[in-house]
Amino acid sequence: xxxxxxxxSAPAGTGVTAAGGxxxxxxxxxxxxxxxxxxxxxxxxxxxxAAAGVFTSNRVKAAPVHWSEQVLKDGQVSAVILNxxxxxxCTGPLGFQDTHATAEKVADTxxxxxxxxxxxxxxxxxxxxxxxxxxxxxxxAAAELSTDGGRAAAxxxxxxxxxxxxxxxxxxxxxxxxxxxxxxxxxxxxxxxxLVVLTTDAAVEPAALDAxxxxxxxTTFDRxxxxxxxxxxxxxxxxxxxxxxxxxxQDAFAEAVRAVCTDLALxxxxxxxxxxxxxxxxxxNAATEDEAVDVARSxxxxxxxxxxxxxxxPNWGRVLSAIGTTSAAFDPDALDxxxxxxxxxxxxxxxxxxxxxxxxxxxxxxxxxxxAGSASATVWTNDLTAxxxxxxSAYSS
Amino acid sequence: xxxxxxxxSAPAGTGVTAAGGxxxxxxxxxxxxxxxxxxxxxxxxxxxxAAAGVFTSNRVKAAPVHWSEQVLKDGQVSAVILNxxxxxxCTGPLGFQDTHATAEKVADTxxxxxxxxxxxxxxxxxxxxxxxxxxxxxxxAAAELSTDGGRAAAxxxxxxxxxxxxxxxxxxxxxxxxxxxxxxxxxxxxxxxxLVVLTTDAAVEPAALDAxxxxxxxTTFDRxxxxxxxxxxxxxxxxxxxxxxxxxxQDAFAEAVRAVCTDLALxxxxxxxxxxxxxxxxxxNAATEDEAVDVARSxxxxxxxxxxxxxxxPNWGRVLSAIGTTSAAFDPDALDxxxxxxxxxxxxxxxxxxxxxxxxxxxxxxxxxxxAGSASATVWTNDLTAxxxxxxSAYSS
Numbered sequence: 113x114x115x116x117x118x119x120x121s122a123p124a125g126t127g128v129t130a131a132g133g134x135x136x137x138x139x140x141x142x143x144x145x146x147x148x149x150x151x152x153x154x155x156x157x158x159x160x161x162a163a164a165g166v167f168t169s170n171r172v173k174a175a176p177v178h179w180s181e182q183v184l185k186d187g188q189v190s191a192v193i194l195n196x197x198x199x200x201x202c203t204g205p206l207g208f209q210d211t212h213a214t215a216e217k218v219a220d221t222x223x224x225x226x227x228x229x230x231x232x233x234x235x236x237x238x239x240x241x242x243x244x245x246x247x248x249x250x251x252x253a254a255a256e257l258s259t260d261g262g263r264a265a266a267x268x269x270x271x272x273x274x275x276x277x278x279x280x281x282x283x284x285x286x287x288x289x290x291x292x293x294x295x296x297x298x299x300x301x302x303x304x305x306x307l308v309v310l311t312t313d314a315a316v317e318p319a320a321l322d323a324x325x326x327x328x329x330x331t332t333f334d335r336x337x338x339x340x341x342x343x344x345x346x347x348x349x350x351x352x353x354x355x356x357x358x359x360x361x362q363d364a365f366a367e368a369v370r371a372v373c374t375d376l377a378l379x380x381x382x383x384x385x386x387x388x389x390x391x392x393x394x395x396x397n398a399a400t401e402d403e404a405v406d407v408a409r410s411x412x413x414x415x416x417x418x419x420x421x422x423x424x425x426p427n428w429g430r431v432l433s434a435i436g437t438t439s440a441a442f443d444p445d446a447l448d449x450x451x452x453x454x455x456x457x458x459x460x461x462x463x464x465x466x467x468x469x470x471x472x473x474x475x476x477x478x479x480x481x482x483x484a485g486s487a488s489a490t491v492w493t494n495d496l497t498a499x500x501x502x503x504x505s506a507y508s509s
Numbered sequence: 510x511x512x513x514x515x516x517x518s519a520p521a522g523t524g525v526t527a528a529g530g531x532x533x534x535x536x537x538x539x540x541x542x543x544x545x546x547x548x549x550x551x552x553x554x555x556x557x558x559a560a561a562g563v564f565t566s567n568r569v570k571a572a573p574v575h576w577s578e579q580v581l582k583d584g585q586v587s588a589v590i591l592n593x594x595x596x597x598x599c600t601g602p603l604g605f606q607d608t609h610a611t612a613e614k615v616a617d618t619x620x621x622x623x624x625x626x627x628x629x630x631x632x633x634x635x636x637x638x639x640x641x642x643x644x645x646x647x648x649x650a651a652a653e654l655s656t657d658g659g660r661a662a663a664x665x666x667x668x669x670x671x672x673x674x675x676x677x678x679x680x681x682x683x684x685x686x687x688x689x690x691x692x693x694x695x696x697x698x699x700x701x702x703x704l705v706v707l708t709t710d711a712a713v714e715p716a717a718l719d720a721x722x723x724x725x726x727x728t729t730f731d732r733x734x735x736x737x738x739x740x741x742x743x744x745x746x747x748x749x750x751x752x753x754x755x756x757x758x759q760d761a762f763a764e765a766v767r768a769v770c771t772d773l774a775l776x777x778x779x780x781x782x783x784x785x786x787x788x789x790x791x792x793x794n795a796a797t798e799d800e801a802v803d804v805a806r807s808x809x810x811x812x813x814x815x816x817x818x819x820x821x822x823p824n825w826g827r828v829l830s831a832i833g834t835t836s837a838a839f840d841p842d843a844l845d846x847x848x849x850x851x852x853x854x855x856x857x858x859x860x861x862x863x864x865x866x867x868x869x870x871x872x873x874x875x876x877x878x879x880x881a882g883s884a885s886a887t888v889w890t891n892d893l894t895a896x897x898x899x900x901x902s903a904y905s906s
Binding site (some may be wrong): 166170171172173201202204205208236237238239240300324343344415416419420422425427428429430432433435436437438441444445447457460461464491496497498500502503504505 | 527551565568569570596599600601604629633634635636637740741813816817819820822823825826827829830832833834835839840841844854855856860893894895897898899900901903
């Protein structure tokens with residue numbers, strides 16, 4: 113029943129271990145009933161432990177999010193432990209104790225400070241984690257740590273992802289940014305059921321890491337909106353070991369972080385649950401960037417349009433009805449909309465012949481010109497398919 | 510491929526002709542390619558022509574909405590002409606001329622003032638109406654007008670509705686409120702692709718009609734949110750003939766209007782495209798009614814939850830993650846959620862055994878207790894199904 117994902121093929125890199133100073137592992141602890149890998153460990157061997165993180169803006173936050181937000185406060189992370197097979201969300205004080213115990217176990221096993229161990233979880237909400245399996249799994253993962261373990265770690269954080277997701281950028285000056293991501297449903301603003309760990313061997317202080325990370329996520333992960341649903345567990349971490357000994361110029365570093373985030377974000381869209389189309393929505397000539405994002409998101413969340421895209425129907429009327437629900441500046445009689453480059457709507461009315469539009473390819477581009485300014489924004493989404501319904505009405509981690 | 514709608518059976522009444530002073534007709538003008546009825550006419554024979562209307566809040570409005578908003582400004586409507594088979598939205602100045610010509614044709618045929626003829630359209634956006642078929646259809650409809658033509662009119666406004674929708678309330682004091690509705694997709698706040706005509710033989714002035722209508726729609730049609738999509742064409746009209754000679758007390762009249770609106774709104778939900786479940790979301794103990802509505806709507810629009818309901822999975826975690834995206838007052842650790850009466854989430858964590866929840870019936874009730882005040886609100890929605898995707902990826906009117 114799972115649809116093919118033509119754009120979802122595993123990249124060749126090693127993700128979090130592409131940068132020097134990091135070891136990683138991915139093991140099968142038995143958390144998932146499926147018996148597939150479910151526990152990943154990423155360790156920063158330094159010399160620097162600088163780190164930054166962004167988390168879900170959902171007010172219902174999972175225990176590991178509460179924990180890791182605290183860990184990140186001093187900008188130091190020595191290790192990240194990530195499990196699939198359970199979100200540890202809505203599990204109350206006992207769930208928080210489980211997260212705490214997991215961090216302590218990692219610290220004990222590796223000789224670290226638990227207050228510098230971040231925790232991330234993904235899977236079903238409302239279930240306690242099987243700690244009798246998770247804690248021995250930590251020892252297993254610690255024993256497997258290696259400087260080429262990034263791919264195994266990326267595999268172990270998958271839930272409904274069909275492939276693991278990694279990305280790397282190597283800068284000519286001798287430093288690298290790499291990362292891994294998981295996420296195939298609940299993709300939405302404020303980051304949604306995505307777990308991402310980025311690593312770099314550049315020498316960058318926590319404040320600069322934070323600035324680069326927030327700038328990158330704002331226009332990448334925050335603008336991936338597969339199904340409008342926001343997770344309780346989203347976590348994006350950036351760890352810097354300084355192992356390269358190179359302190360990069362901030363702009364170059366921020367650009368590398370953005371490139372890795374863009375790569376991973378597009379991998380998330382390409383592997384979204386049940387999707388058969390990857391849809392890029394470009395809103396141009398908006399009065400402000402915020403309004404461009406609002407309009408793009410409104411289009412991205414229109415179920416009727418998403419069904420039409422699945423049916424390869426260039427239904428621009430549904431684009432206009434979505435734009436009309438926003439408060440952005442525009443004149444309804446001045447809206448232009450193109451689908452895959454054909455301006456099927458001009459001046460809020462019928463434009464070029466819709467039969468000119470080909471929607472056979474997986475990639476679909478919708479352009480909305482508001483004629484209200486010079487700001488623009490891009491949001492990525494997917495079509496809505498029967499396979500999406502199937503996967504999410506019969507979900508198990 | 511169309512799913513059965515166990516709750517969608519045609520009611521027995523005559524809808525807009527249940528009240529005295531009204532004639533109606535429904536005919537096949539040939540606007541729809543399917544050859545089914547597509548043109549409805551409702552005429553108020555007075556003695557009063559008092560009327561009120563509410564329209565879509567979408568900023569991209571169809572030509573008939575622009576027209577009818579003008580007609581309603583003086584609170585007088587002598588006739589309503591409604592077509593299915595084309596929304597006449599995003600059709601530019603020529604589309605507006607088509608609406609104008611339709612009203613003129615009705616006026617000429619019946620000896621009325623065109624400025625008192627409301628027009629409503631539903632169907633695909635972005636296509637001109639076939640006026641060579643619509644205008645002769647007006648004459649056909651005029652010839653068919655009768656005091657029991659309400660059912661034929663209700664049938665003629667259907668698009669993907671599987672059954673026509675009518676409702677009536679007869680008051681002991683000798684006056685009646687009746688109505689008809691269409692709408693099976695794009696159901697959302699601000700009224701969405703619903704066309705509704707309500708009639709009464711009570712003697713009520715336009716201002717009082719307007720007050721009763723706005724009070725009723727605010728808590729009925731405005732809280733039906735099948736798929737979060739807002740139409741360009743929504744129109745709800747209330748016409749009062751005063752044929753009963755009875756001037757009702759305002760509260761009793763408003764209550765009757767609300768009862769008819771509730772009845773029709775639930776018929777819309779019961780016949781929503783592809784739905785297999787009707788879902789009532791009760792948010793209780795909110796700080797304000799607006800916050801209760803925000804939370805209920807956020808739950809109603811969560812695609813993942815709607816898929817889970819389709820799969821009869823009492824996935825309360827998805828309810829909490831939806832609540833968490835709102836800015837309503839609540840403590841995440843004090844949220845209680847019941848599904849079909851079983852409090853599966855207590856204090857933001859695991860509550861009663863989810864295996865106690867039966868979701869076999871078409872009716873599903875989700876209750877969210879915010880413990881933040883004493884306000885409450887109810888929103889109705891549906892599950893998300895493969896049939897919904899199918900109907901909307903292969904839509905034709």
